[in-house]
Amino acid sequence: MNASGTPPHPGDGRDPDGAVRAWRGLASDAVLLDGFHAVKHALRFGAAVPVALTSDRAAVLALADDLAPDVRAALDALLVEVPADTLRALVPRLHPTAVAALGSRPSRAEGLAALSRVPRTRPVVVLDQPRNLGNAGAVIRLAAGFGITGVITTGTLDPWHPTVVRGGAGLHFATVVERVEDAGQLPPGPLYALDAEGEDIRGLTLPDDAILAFGSERTGLSAPVRERADQLVSLPMNPRVSSYNLATSVAMTLFHWSTGHGPAV
Template identity: 75%
Template sequence: MTDSGSGSGPGFGPGSGSVPASGPPAAWHRHVGRCVLLDGFHALKHALRFGAEVPVAVTSDRAGALALADELAPDVREALAGLLTEVPHATYASLVARPHPTAVAALAVRPSRAAGLEALARPPRSAPVVVLDQPRNLGNAGAVIRLAAGFGATGVVTTGTLDPWHPTVVRGGAGLHFATVVERLEVAELPPGPVFALDPEGEDIRGLKLPDEALLAFGSERSGLSRELRARADHLVALPMRPQVSSYNLATSVAMTLYHWSAGGGAPQMP
């Protein structure tokens, strides 16, 4: 899973070339062009919690999905009961590239880009923006979005060719794209705010307080920070690391940095 990927629509299994005239598959095909795939129960659960518009949802095991809701997500159980339509497993499998163990799939309308950009730029921000500079790994990008949502970050911005709304990224993010802003921008288009860029030669993060309005920038898994991002950086920041250890995983680096920010008083609000 190292390709950057550029498609944003869901993948389709065998037999997807013919569009049914009616029923859930027909509704699926009507909406697929403007929607993103929610792959699995947990992705659908999170999307509903954070206000996603979900025009169609299918499962080959409705009773099992609602039992999961009773156990893990009673807050969205009623919404799920109203949305989920049971279809034969072969029909469900034809709509997705890889059937999920929970046998649930849905389509959600992608949030407005204009609204996302406005939220990223609106001062004063109460939480940092995570910037992934030319990331390559789709799964890592999804894990970072999940982390950012958990910490209450304002958003995640990617530069470069990776589509942060690629189905594999949405799957890795467990539907939490709808809990934060997720956009792709050029370095010159980044929202205002001081850029704290992670770099082994930077200042030890343990001596710094990261402001809420910061942009926390992380280089690619392979080549680190791009020249453009390094030139835009206001501060270079290093994570503590034992000598002769090459690097941390991207998602681990983001988690450590967001935790350091939250420990300074920026923890997310609890219900």
């Protein structure tokens, strides 16, 4: 009990055992936010974060003072310091900033509804059967930076996998991120699919309601997405070079779209 006679909140810095118990009870269903930047972005974009642990509370708060004063008060209220060994037992691949938190995953139904809502003023990116978790995270980070409507993956990769969230620096909460089974479940809108056989993107204007589809790192676009495409689009590239990295392709395409728009909001 604290001085007021009520149990201490796991995040008030005075109940490490309670915070660890809360972590263990939530971990199987929650989103792992590993590292200062992931926690910072989750808080900045309104994620529900019930518990956050660190082995060096003072160091994390000093980082917040320097890099994210807007979330410093929230971190101060939330962070619980636990022994380093305890933290590493809960998060074996701990980020060098020695802080991790658990966030509540947004509603899937609300996310799919937001992606399908028309009229749409910013594109949706589709990663068609991606394989690389880090690339998927980098794309979600790009989506947040450009302020687009969201990112959809098809196939089996979970876009909320901890490695994807780590690669996205917690910016899943700044956009909509969902997975669908196949091309038949994609939202409405003109589908522009990136393909080496397509029309050069430099001669095209991508509409704001575009669905921008990118194939997997190894096999390219799946047949269903290719068949559904309204337009195949290619990026300029030296013919002796076989391909770009997936995140690079998304960045080039979103930059091309963004040239006619103001800053992301």
